[in-house]
Amino acid sequence: MEEKRNGLRVILFPLPLQGCINPMIQLANILHSRGFSITVIHTRFNAPKASSHPLFTFLQISDGLSETQTKDDVMSLLAQININAESPFRDCLRELLLESKESERVSCLIDDCGWLFTQTVAESLNLPRLVLCTFKATFFNAYPSLPLIRTKGYLPVSDSEAEDSVPEFPPLQKRDLSKVFGEFGEKLDPFLHAVVETTMSSSGLIFMSCEELEKDSLTIANEIFEVPIFAIGPFHSYFSASSSSLFTQDETCIPWLGNQKDKSVIYVSLGSVVNITETEFLEIACGLSNSKQSFLWVVRPGSVLGAKWIEPLSEGLVRSLEEKGKIVKWAPQQEVLAHRAIGGFLTHNGWNSTLESICEGVPMICLPGGWDQMLNSRFVSDIWKVGIHLEGRIEQKEIEKAVRMLMEENEGEKIRERMKVLKDEVEKSVKLGGSSFQSIETLANHILLL
Numbered sequence: 117m118e119e120k121r122n123g124l125r126v127i128l129f130p131l132p133l134q135g136c137i138n139p140m141i142q143l144a145n146i147l148h149s150r151g152f153s154i155t156v157i158h159t160r161f162n163a164p165k166a167s168s169h170p171l172f173t174f175l176q177i178s179d180g181l182s183e184t185q186t187k188d189d190v191m192s193l194l195a196q197i198n199i200n201a202e203s204p205f206r207d208c209l210r211e212l213l214l215e216s217k218e219s220e221r222v223s224c225l226i227d228d229c230g231w232l233f234t235q236t237v238a239e240s241l242n243l244p245r246l247v248l249c250t251f252k253a254t255f256f257n258a259y260p261s262l263p264l265i266r267t268k269g270y271l272p273v274s275d276s277e278a279e280d281s282v283p284e285f286p287p288l289q290k291r292d293l294s295k296v297f298g299e300f301g302e303k304l305d306p307f308l309h310a311v312v313e314t315t316m317s318s319s320g321l322i323f324m325s326c327e328e329l330e331k332d333s334l335t336i337a338n339e340i341f342e343v344p345i346f347a348i349g350p351f352h353s354y355f356s357a358s359s360s361s362l363f364t365q366d367e368t369c370i371p372w373l374g375n376q377k378d379k380s381v382i383y384v385s386l387g388s389v390v391n392i393t394e395t396e397f398l399e400i401a402c403g404l405s406n407s408k409q410s411f412l413w414v415v416r417p418g419s420v421l422g423a424k425w426i427e428p429l430s431e432g433l434v435r436s437l438e439e440k441g442k443i444v445k446w447a448p449q450q451e452v453l454a455h456r457a458i459g460g461f462l463t464h465n466g467w468n469s470t471l472e473s474i475c476e477g478v479p480m481i482c483l484p485g486g487w488d489q490m491l492n493s494r495f496v497s498d499i500w501k502v503g504i505h506l507e508g509r510i511e512q513k514e515i516e517k518a519v520r521m522l523m524e525e526n527e528g529e530k531i532r533e534r535m536k537v538l539k540d541e542v543e544k545s546v547k548l549g550g551s552s553f554q555s556i557e558t559l560a561n562h563i564l565l566l
């Protein structure tokens with residue numbers, strides 16, 4: 117059924133990463149169901165599949181990335197694309213506004229907090245801009261203080277204080293800091309500064325998050341950025357993230373899970389950007405194999421450094437892995453997590469994966485790769501206590517131990533019970549009258565009045 121249209125069009129512009137496209141497309145669905153028409157401007161690189169979303173209009177702009185640049189690390193890629201996409205984006209937006217009809221006014225632009233030029237472009241065209249942040253609010257709140265935290269001398273961290281909280285950034289521990297910053301160090305400062313400035317000049321900040329998960333951080337976000345805050349998620353139960361998948365999902369996962377016992381399978385995935393070394397890959401393989409538990413493992417082609425896919429595995433290892441497990445290139449993750457056969461999720465704790473796991477009530481084993489993942493994993497293991505933290509130990513014994521603990525032991529059962537409670541809490545937020553449900557109402561009204 118076509119919902120009533122409200123005569124307003126919203127322009128969306130996601131960052132071209134799977135973890136940023138999914139929440140943006142969910143936001144598109146939410147706004148469309150509220151009567152807004154949707155245009156998605158996107159780069160050529162990692163272009164969303166227009167055919168999966170017939171209700172929206174898609175416009176592609178050039179991004180000038182070379183084949184090799186598309187394989188750069190995330191930070192370099194984002195820096196380059198922020199330079200290349202500015203003028204094509206300005207042209208595209210100007211054109212759109214010129215074409216806009218009396219009967220359907222363009223009311224605002226909503227784009228990712230990682231775009232640095234969009235606020236200026238929108239202002240020059242007199243178009244209000246809202247920001248979508250795809251991180252946990254607690255992480256985004258740290259943007260203004262990250263440069264200071266870095267220079268405060270917590271790095272390198274001595275053993276005796278490794279587990280101390282970072283005073284300015286709890287529950288992050290000092291040992292997490294080096295992986296938050298990666299190799300970028302001070303090169304991040306101008307980027308962070310620009311994100312904070314442009315967010316403060318915006319007309320509002322949207323989080324794919326909810327009060328049940330981080331009420332205090334949402335309040336603090338409002339104090340830091342001094343703009344209206346809308347926490348509108350997680351909406352996975354209404355609009356699955358799978359529809360915005362950039363890769364072909366291996367649908368054989370579902371019938372395979374159908375042959376497994378309830379809560380007997382551990383799902384293993386490190387998201388769309390984290391890469392691992394061949395040694396780490398083999399440690400994970402042996403750990404899973406030795407755990408004697410069933411597993412479904414996503415190995416993205418190219419994610420094992422120096423390998424095309426899984427060829428570093430010996431024939432013997434492949435044979436023993438196949439006894440209990442299945443390896444795929446890309447999974448229908450949300451369907452997998454929702455499957456009755458799944459009992460745990462070994463994850464890198466990207467914010468989307470973390471939310472999807474909570475929404476389906478699946479307890480986690482945390483193996484964060486960097487950036488916001490370090491913080492998300494601390495919340496999972498130390499605050500909500502719905503997962504086991506591997507503390508970066510990608511060693512077969514540690515992996516075997518954690519998998520067995522979660523899937524077989526008493527401790528795992530306790531974690532599962534706490535996860536059930538958290539899932540029920542979060543579920544309430546998106547139901548009629550819940551906090552996220554109300555925020556969507558407020559957001560829709562806010563846009564109407566812009």
Ligand SMILES: Cc1cn([C@H]2C[C@H](O)[C@@H](COP(=O)(O)OP(=O)(O)O[C@H]3O[C@H](CO)[C@@H](O)[C@H](O)[C@H]3O)O2)c(=O)[nH]c1=O
Nearest residue numbers: 135138250357385387388389414446447449466467468469
């Ligand atoms: C590997 C795999 C992933 N997915 C989906 C699940 C998630 O919705 C999405 C991945 O998003 P995330 O779990 O947030 O992870 P990732 O791709 O690393 O996302 C980036 O963006 C996130 C949001 O800004 C950050 O929290 C992460 O740190 C950052 O690395 O892709 C699938 O549907 N199937 C798959 O096989």
Ligand SMILES: C[C@@H](CO)CCNc1ncnc2nc[nH]c12
Nearest residue numbers: 133190230389390391485486487
């Ligand atoms: C540390 C790497 C993984 O090894 C993830 C960084 N991920 C990201 N880094 C910066 N901005 C982002 N916006 C979305 N994801 C982002």
